[in-house]
Amino acid sequence: MSSDADTTIPSGALVLTFTQDASLTEVMRQRALSLQRTSQKRQEGERLLLPYEAVYRLDFPVQALAFTRWRVSLEGHGRVTVTGTSQLWTPDLTHLMSRQLLDPMGMFWRSPGDPPRSPLKCLEADMQEFGERIAELAKVRRVMYFLVAFKEGAEQGKAEFAVEFVPEQ
Known part of the structure; x- marks a missing residue:
């Protein structure tokens, strides 16, 4: 479901790649810094x-x-968590609220003792459900936003994420 090595794309499949939204990331970082500088608390x-x-x-x-599979690659070891958001995000008007985060999250990892090119591990049932949830949301959206966390040695520039779908007939 999430192999670094498998790059073949079946005929008719559509592979959608996650792209960083640098401006939205910066807006959210500025919000956190602003609260920290002014000693304010976040909204409930x-x-x-x-x-x-x-x-x-x-x-x-x-x-x-229709969801087919995840395509995730990670150089080295670490843990990457992908969390979807349930709203059409307008960061200039609304803040991200915890209740807007989707379950399940996507988690991919490679342990420090694993060979560098070993397949990534994931919770397959959660990844299947998450992929199907994304496909459902795609029916009413043109874009969807995700928070991606890089932990335990994973680095942003050394990870790529995509989801493979097939168009429904």
């Missing part, structure tokens, strides 16, 4: 961006999709 339920997180987006050129 507000979810602030942590230093090891970044905002990514997934654009849907087609609305009717």
Whole structure:
């Protein structure tokens, strides 16, 4: 489901790559810094961006999709957590609230003792459910936003994420 090595794309499949939204990431970082500088508290339920997180987006050129598999690569070892958001995000008007985060999250990891090119590990049932949830949301959205956390040695520039779908007939 999430192999670093398998790069073959079946005929008719659509592979959508997550892209970092640098401006939205910066807006969220500035919000956290502003609260810290002014010694203010976040709004009740507000979810602030942590230093090891970044905002990514997934654009849907087609609305009717069926989830096939995740395509994730990670150089070295570490843990990457992908959390979807449930709203059309307008950071200039609203803050991200914890209740807007989707379950399950996607978690991919490679332990420090694993060979550098060994397949990534994940919780397959959660990844299947998460992929299907994304496909459902694609039916009503053109874009979806995600918080991606890089932990335990994972680095942003050394990880890539994509989801493979097939168009529904």
